[in-house]
Amino acid sequence: MFDPTIFDNLKVVLEGEIYDRDLDQEIIILDRTDIVNLSDMSRMYRIKFAEKKGTAIASVEFQLFMSHKQMYSEWKQDFKEAGCDIKMIFAWPKDLSGCKEWTESSIKRIWGEEVLISHETRRTTSHSGITVVQYLVYLEFDRMINEDNALDLESMVSYALETIRILPAI
Template sequence: MFDPTVFDNLKVAMENAVYDLDNLDSRINITQRTDRLEMSVMSREFGVQFSLREQSGVTAELQLKMDLNNLAAEILEMEDQTPGCSLLLYFDMKIREMETQCSQIENILTDIWKPELRPVQTLSQIYGEKTSTYQNRIELRFSRQINEDQMEDISELLEHVLLTLMELNKV
């Protein structure tokens, strides 16, 4: 009989909650979804990307990952290890004024998330194009893994993501 892993259970819970925000609540539009099994390193990855239905200028991406060590710890029921998944949050948006807007973005993320790890903003621009905008990919990292004990926190996590999207759309 198939026994779902921590990854499988979290993925289903997260996927259901996000799709409810799209299909039932009409608050977001899902723009991309990934579900990968990386055979070369035996890892799993699930991602879903979305934007607010009324403000599509900023997108959010949730990524859930489980590596071989955690997968093996769960399947082999290793007593000295607690299997879990990594959760990453990304926000993508265009900016024009690097110093001003990046500072505002960092303040918004700090106010909403109170992160242990500083958010990382990666700016990119296509060389040779005459443009005054940068693509800003904002990564919010967490210092610990999550497991089924945090499944009830998914709706609160998503509310924080929605609030972040609303605030970033104002920048």
């Protein structure tokens, strides 16, 4: 019989929460990727969505990752080293780099002071000369998560929606 890993269990919880909100027509799922990397024996699950109401200009991507070391630790029953990393990438189709301090303080009001935040403004020019600007905010945590944090994933999805709602107000 298949024994699901911490990654599998957290992926099911996260995916279920997001798909329930999609079924309720609160959000729209834009992309989903489930990767088993056989070269380094890692797993990654990414799911990207936007709010369905309004113009839905902002999106968020959840990334759940389990390295080969984390997976091996779980197989050895060494649960202090077993777990997953989770990261969110928020994207807005405009340059908000001038509002970096306000953005960070707004995000920390929602997510707490311990969240690690980084920013990037990406400009891509097409062959026809059209430039597309995208402002990205990366949220990471300085710890792994495991099944003990499964119920926190529901709150994280709610916090993510709150985050994409506040920044377009700039």
